Amino acid sequence: MKTKFTKAFVALAFAAVFASCSKSNDSEAVANDPGNYILAVTPVASTGVADYLLTASDLEKGTVSILGNGIEQDGTYRYYVTANNKFFSMLYGQGNPGAVTTYNITNGKLTKLSNFASETVQAFAPVNDDILMLKIPRAITNPLANYYRVNTNSMLIAGEGTINTQTILNNGETAFFSWIKQVGTKVYAPFFSIKACCGAAFGTANPDNAWIAVYSYPDMKFEKVITDNRTSFIGRYFTDGLAVVENGDTYAFSSSVATSNGTILNSTKPSSITRLKAGVTEFDQTYLYNVETKSNGYVITNWTYVGGNNFVANVSKKADKGAYVVGNELAIINVVDQSFKLVTGLPIPAEITNITSNNYSPKDGKTAYYGLNLKNGTSYVYKIDASNATATQGVKVEGGALTAIQNIK
Numbered sequence: 001m002k003t004k005f006t007k008a009f010v011a012l013a014f015a016a017v018f019a020s021c022s023k024s025n026d027s028e029a030v031a032n033d034p035g036n037y038i039l040a041v042t043p044v045a046s047t048g049v050a051d052y053l054l055t056a057s058d059l060e061k062g063t064v065s066i067l068g069n070g071i072e073q074d075g076t077y078r079y080y081v082t083a084n085n086k087f088f089s090m091l092y093g094q095g096n097p098g099a100v101t102t103y104n105i106t107n108g109k110l111t112k113l114s115n116f117a118s119e120t121v122q123a124f125a126p127v128n129d130d131i132l133m134l135k136i137p138r139a140i141t142n143p144l145a146n147y148y149r150v151n152t153n154s155m156l157i158a159g160e161g162t163i164n165t166q167t168i169l170n171n172g173e174t175a176f177f178s179w180i181k182q183v184g185t186k187v188y189a190p191f192f193s194i195k196a197c198c199g200a201a202f203g204t205a206n207p208d209n210a211w212i213a214v215y216s217y218p219d220m221k222f223e224k225v226i227t228d229n230r231t232s233f234i235g236r237y238f239t240d241g242l243a244v245v246e247n248g249d250t251y252a253f254s255s256s257v258a259t260s261n262g263t264i265l266n267s268t269k270p271s272s273i274t275r276l277k278a279g280v281t282e283f284d285q286t287y288l289y290n291v292e293t294k295s296n297g298y299v300i301t302n303w304t305y306v307g308g309n310n311f312v313a314n315v316s317k318k319a320d321k322g323a324y325v326v327g328n329e330l331a332i333i334n335v336v337d338q339s340f341k342l343v344t345g346l347p348i349p350a351e352i353t354n355i356t357s358n359n360y361s362p363k364d365g366k367t368a369y370y371g372l373n374l375k376n377g378t379s380y381v382y383k384i385d386a387s388n389a390t391a392t393q394g395v396k397v398e399g400g401a402l403t404a405i406q407n408i409k
Helices: 006-012 291-295
Strands: 037-043 052-056 064-067 078-083 086-091 099-105 107-116 123-127 130-135 144-151 155-165 176-177 180-183 186-192 208-214 220-228 243-244 250-254 271-274 300-308 310-315 331-336 339-342 350-357 367-374 381-385 390-398 401-407
Touching: 037 078, 052 107, 078 123, 086 107, 123 180, 176 208, 180 243, 208 250, 243 390, 243 401, 271 291, 291 339, 300 331, 300 367, 339 367, 367 390, 367 401, 381 401, 390 401
Parallel strands: 064 390
Antiparallel strands: 037 052, 037 401, 078 086, 086 099, 099 107, 123 130, 130 144, 144 155, 176 186, 180 186, 186 208, 208 220, 243 250, 250 271, 300 310, 310 331, 331 339, 350 367, 367 381, 381 390
16 A cells, blocks of 8 residues: 655644454353454455454464454455564555554554555565555556655654656566565565556566566665566565575565466466575576476465575465466475475365465464465464474464464564
8 A cells, every 4th residue: 555645744644543342242252362463354244344453362272253352444455564563454445545554562452553544555565664665557658656665663654756667677568566575775676567558457478587676775766677587577466476585595486477468378487486696686597496397286376484495385286377376275395405395284275265375474494374264164373384394273263264464572
């Protein structure tokens, strides 16, 4: 989401408002569970429902419920990011402005710190002490992406500006950023090239390249494009395809899901992982992890870095891949030894409605917590152990479907 305010209006926009928890008279409701884990849950309903935020003291056992508990969010389609020990709840307004609400945790309970109106954005990430947010155009008639820097200390707009997305490649198409990432002192913005005209959705005539735009920070001055022709574009729509490991190296995944018209796949490249060595703004041509080959026919669709060069990755069979297909299987990938192990202990893919994409890891080299929403209507957090590629069922969530798992102190 993007915050589009005049400077004079900024101070008024950040008014702290305390939210009340929804109450229930149901005597069977599960008691509130104060803690430092935050679970975002979408209630069971057909349309137009808002997420609830719950706290939990333990993700590995017990039950939590939105029945009589939780803080209801303002509006549907919420997305979440944690930075500077604060939890940001962002409304995707589908073109309309929406709320961005900030919380911390005091004595195991969520406390609202600020609430402000913001334009819908398509990419956001922590950079230094800010949340950098991008509102990205699709139409060829609008070449300018807007960026906004929200300072996580003052919770005020620290800066804003525009980026010309049609002069980055100069290939007749427009750059659409899949996500943004702080790498060293720079902002790396991987993107895919799209026709941006003629009803072509996210189609491209350039499906067999990966690109990263590099910007200085905080002035967001364009510096260069890093490119590679061994994979298709990095990440996916609204999906972070970059990760920085402990030694400063950056890894990038490609699902190879470029399309000619938004639906018909047209890349000839395999789903792969590439690398940029620390301090080098070029792809390392000595490194290529071909996921399809190493996995015997899987593609990567998302990942969570858990430390120690290990990732928990969403994967799907190559035969099932599509522009918006998110894998309902998990695998452990080590990007240094290029190993691939499917996670055992999970329900079979046919029993899974979806797996959360916003997940928590303490970065201990092995642990991640994922949410699984099952077709029988139940939802659980699963603990993933990367050291032995196993999953263990944890806390049960009642009253809705999990959408995010985070932790703040």
